Amino acid sequence: MDITEVRIKLMDDPQDRLQAFCSVTFDKSFVIRDLKIIQGSKGSFVAMPSRKLTDRCPKCHNKNHLRAMFCNQCGVRLDDERAVKNVDGRAKLYADIAHPINSACRELIQQKVIENFKEELIRSENPGYHCSYDDYGEEEYAALKIHHDDEETSTNSNNSPEKTHRLDQAEEKSVPQNHSGNQPDSVRETASKQENSGSGDDFGSGLD
Numbered sequence: 001m002d003i004t005e006v007r008i009k010l011m012d013d014p015q016d017r018l019q020a021f022c023s024v025t026f027d028k029s030f031v032i033r034d035l036k037i038i039q040g041s042k043g044s045f046v047a048m049p050s051r052k053l054t055d056r057c058p059k060c061h062n063k064n065h066l067r068a069m070f071c072n073q074c075g076v077r078l079d080d081e082r083a084v085k086n087v088d089g090r091a092k093l094y095a096d097i098a099h100p101i102n103s104a105c106r107e108l109i110q111q112k113v114i115e116n117f118k119e120e121l122i123r124s125e126n127p128g129y130h131c132s133y134d135d136y137g138e139e140e141y142a143a144l145k146i147h148h149d150d151e152e153t154s155t156n157s158n159n160s161p162e163k164t165h166r167l168d169q170a171e172e173k174s175v176p177q178n179h180s181g182n183q184p185d186s187v188r189e190t191a192s193k194q195e196n197s198g199s200g201d202d203f204g205s206g207l208d
């Protein structure tokens with residue numbers, strides 16, 4: 001299996017640990033979008049596309065993001081220790097949507113992406129630079145964004161601005177690049193109705 005193309009979208013905030021979004025094409029046949037390049041303590045690393053994990057309110061059974069302090073639906077105070085902890089003791093708030101299942105593949109993706117990222121940084125110095133990562137769904141994002149802002153203020157108002165917060169915001173930025181952002185409204189409504197009706201299927205919770 002070969003990586004035949006990598007497209008990079010550089011972020012322009014040097015304070016942000018999120019350095020870029022990217023897509024990776026395998027064998028000229030299959031694309032995965034929304035990978036992230038993140039500044040780590042030992043250099044940049046690649047994070048797989050992920051979705052926010054949710055759980056159900058004990059009172060009304062509405063789904064809430066694990067970082068929500070209060071239920072979005074009924075406002076009940078939620079247990080802030082309810083997220084499952086990783087081995088390093090940090091709360092597990094996201095789950096990968098697509099990821100390598102062996103270290104050889106992980107290395108291949110990491111190496112190819114970082115190599116392309118460095119080249120993109122050099123290219124971006126040119127005055128005529130144009131980003132190759134297609135930003136389709138940008139207009140729909142604008143509409144979604146308003147909705148999200150309302151939601152976020154009610155959900156996260158009590159959260160302190162910690163390190164992961166910026167990455168969390170980056171997650172919001174990734175909404176338009178999610179292919180679900182291109183679905184017609186009717187489809188999206190159906191999806192969210194199913195979610196609220198308690199189908200038990202966690203997939204699509206990224207649409208919240």
Ligand SMILES: [Zn+2]
Binds near residue numbers: 071
């Ligand atoms: Zn509730």
